[in-house]
Amino acid sequence: MNNYQEKLFPYAYNILGTVDNAKDIVQEVIYKHIAHNNKEVKNETGYLVKSVINAAINLKKRNQKIRNTGMWLPEPIATETSDNGIDSKEIISYSMLVLLEKLSAKERAVFILKNGFDYSHKEISEVIDSTVENSRKLLSRAKAKIVEHKPRVNKTPLQNILPIENYIQVIKNGDATALEKLLSKDILLAADGGKNIKVVRELTTGITATSKLLIYVYRAFLTGLKFKFSSVNHQPAVLFYQKDSLYNCQVLELEKMKIKSIYSIVDPKKLKSLCV
Structure with missing residues (x-):
């Protein structure tokens, strides 16, 4: 069976x-x-x-x-x-x-x-x-x-169509101007922390607000964490690790060489299937 x-x-x-x-x-x-x-x-x-x-x-x-x-x-x-x-x-x-x-x-x-x-x-x-x-x-x-x-999902690996390293690097550098150039005008950032983890903001839209929030979250919670790029539900994703435990999964939706949506999952219960 x-x-x-x-x-x-x-x-x-x-x-x-x-x-x-x-x-x-x-x-x-x-x-x-x-x-x-x-x-x-x-x-x-x-x-x-x-x-x-x-x-x-x-x-x-x-x-x-x-x-x-x-x-x-x-x-x-x-x-x-x-x-x-x-x-x-x-x-x-x-x-x-x-x-x-x-x-x-x-x-x-x-x-x-x-x-x-x-x-x-x-x-x-x-x-x-x-x-x-x-x-x-x-x-x-x-x-x-x-x-x-309806989303336009491109199953091509993110590395082949978008300089994903730049996405992380500009956030690390706090370069809001460079980050905004990677984001679609219709950018949406959604975050789910589950019952026990309070996220900074559950839903954010707009290039300026999203850029500022991404940089703030990185500085406050992700600085120094190991990360790797992966494919999650056929979409490019960045996985952040706190020591050996998966801490945050960011799934990206792409459109016309821009990041249209970012889904940030920090609920440990929802991350466990990515840890096996």
């Missing part, structure tokens, strides 16, 4: 945006399938996929009801290598995961199945126990909510 775990995980993770919950759902679905000895199931893969998706939808609904109003960013996954037991090809880009938080759980599932896994509306309707017409309506609503904000 190991192959099933790898195959099923992206469905759950793309809906939930959390690693542990996605793994738990996959394991629970597989365990129940084995325990019940469902010999009458003709299409085992289809059955398991459907079970995982619906379990993920239900959990996402519950999480959306109890989540506080603070900034919530998805849990990042390393996609630089493929030796982490995860089929990273099916993992959605980080910027898209952030954007999908605008959708209801079922809208999100339909959008992912249609655009991420190339399901037909007939197949989607069978998975979510609905009708083709309702599947189309859910997809239409989903697209309407995110069309204006």
